[in-house]
Amino acid sequence: MDGDPRGKACIVGVAESDLGAVGAGVTALDLQAQAMVRALDEAGLRKADVDGLFSASVYYQMASVEVAEYLGIRPRYTDSTTVGGCSFIAHLHHAATALRAGACDVALILYGSTQRSGGGGFTTNANPSPYELPYGPRMPISMYAMSAARHMHQYGTTREQLAEVAVQTRAWARMNPKAFMRDPLTVEEVVNARAISEPFTLLDCCVVTDGGGAVVVTRPDRARDLRQAPVHLLGAGEAHWHRHIHQMPDLTVSAGVESGRRAFEMAGLTPGDVDVCELYDAFTVFPIVHLEDLGFCGKGEGGPFVSGGRIGPGGDCPVNTNGGGMSYCHPGMYGIFTIIEATRQLRGQCGDRQIEGAEVAVAHGVGGVWSAAATAILGTAATV
Amino acid sequence: MADGAAMLPPLKAYQDALDNGEIIYQTCGDCERVAFYPRLVCPECGSTNVVYKPSAGKGEVYTRTVVHARGRDPYNVVLIDMDEGFRIMSTVEDAPNDDVRIGMRVELKTVYPVEEVDAKAGRLPKHVFRPQGDG
C-alpha cells in the first residue's frame, strides 16, 4: 500500500536495563534511562539525536512525557499509545510511519517497570469491568485460563501440551545468561505445580521481574553509517476487537489474526519465510494461540504443533529464544523484549541460542485479555 | 431509543434491573443485533434505537475456571452464553466446582445485594447461577 513503511525504517539499537530483581528504591524511570544509554551507545547515536519518543507504562499515564522530562528530551513527535503489553510493537509501527513521513528522524521506544522490587504487588492499569469484577476473576490470569479451558474443550488441546510450552521455553532460557529462571523443567513439574486458576498452575504463568528496554529506530540512509547492522522493518500490523473477556466472541481467536495478516501482507511474506518467532508469552496458552493466529498452523492445531520439541532448541519453529516471559523476564508489559531478541537474532548476536542464518523474524504480542494485538516482521538487509 | 429512555444511563439500568432480580440486555431496533452490556448505541450499526429486554435467565456454560486464592475456598468463574444470544460472566453455585463444566445448562439463582462499591466500577450487585433444574 502507498505509504507503507516497509523497508523505510531500521532498528539500529536495542538494549535491556538491568533485569530480574533490581532492588528497592530503583524506579521505572531509572530503568528506562539505563536502557536508553545502552541502546544509543550500541547504535553510535547521542541523546541529542532523538526527536521521536514512544513509551507506555502502568506507572505513568503520560508515559512519554514523564520519561522525556527525566531524560531531558524534547521530542517533536511523541506517542504514549497504551494498548497493553504489546504497546511497544505498536510503537514500532507508529515510529516507522512517522519516520517515513519525516515527522521525526531518530525514534526511541522505551519501557521500564519495577514490578518485582517496587512493592505493592502486581501493578496494572486495567479498568475493571462492572460486569466482571463481582465474580472475582484474577486479572488477567483467570481470563487466559478460561481461554485455555475453551481451547482444550474445542480442539482437544491437552494439559501436557500447555506444559510443553513452559518446558521448551525454559530450555531456551538455559542458554540465556540474562534469564531469570534457568533450572531444568519437566512437563510433570508444570502439571503438578500449585493450581492458580484452572487449568493453569503456577508454572503456566510468567515470571514476575523488574526490567526495562529501549529500541532505537531510524531511516535506512541514516542507519548505514551506524555501528550495528541495521534490522529492517518489513511489515507491521495492529488490531483490537474488545477490551473485556466476556466481549470476546471466540476465546480461542485473538485480534492477532488481523494484525498478523496485515504485517505479513505488508512484508510480502508468509509464515513459511520466518526463521525465528518472538511471541508475547504471559501464560502457556499464548504461543499456541499466537502460532495459530499468525498462520504457522491451523486454528486448533497449536497443541500438537508445539509438542515434540518443535518450538524449543533444535526444533524447526524456534519460539522465544531468549526464554520468553515464561523464564527470561516479564515486568508486566513484555512486548519490547520481543523486538530486542528478534533484532539480536537477525544480527547473529545470540551466542549459544543463535538460530543459524536467521534472515526473517516475527515479533508479535497482545495486550489486555487477548484484547489488542500488534505484529512486526523484521529482516536483514538481504530481505528488503 | 424510545422517548426519554435514551436518558436512562445503561449501567444504572442494568444495576436497577439486577436489584429487582433481573438481568437485562438490549436488541437493536434497526439491525436486530443482540447486545450486552447495555449501551447508548448499537455496537453493530451505531443506531441509538436500542431496546432493553429482560432475560429469561437461562443459558449454557461457555467456559470456566476455578480460582485458587490464599485464605478462601476455591471458587468458580464462568462465562455463560445466555439463550437470548449474549454472554455474561458469573458464578455457578449449588454444584461442586469440578462439576461446573463447559456445556452445562444453568439458570439464574438469585442476585446478591450490593456488597462493595468499587472506586472505578461503581456499585456491584452480583447475579449467581445454579445448574438448571428439570422443566
Ligand SMILES: [Zn+2]
Ligand atoms: Zn444495530
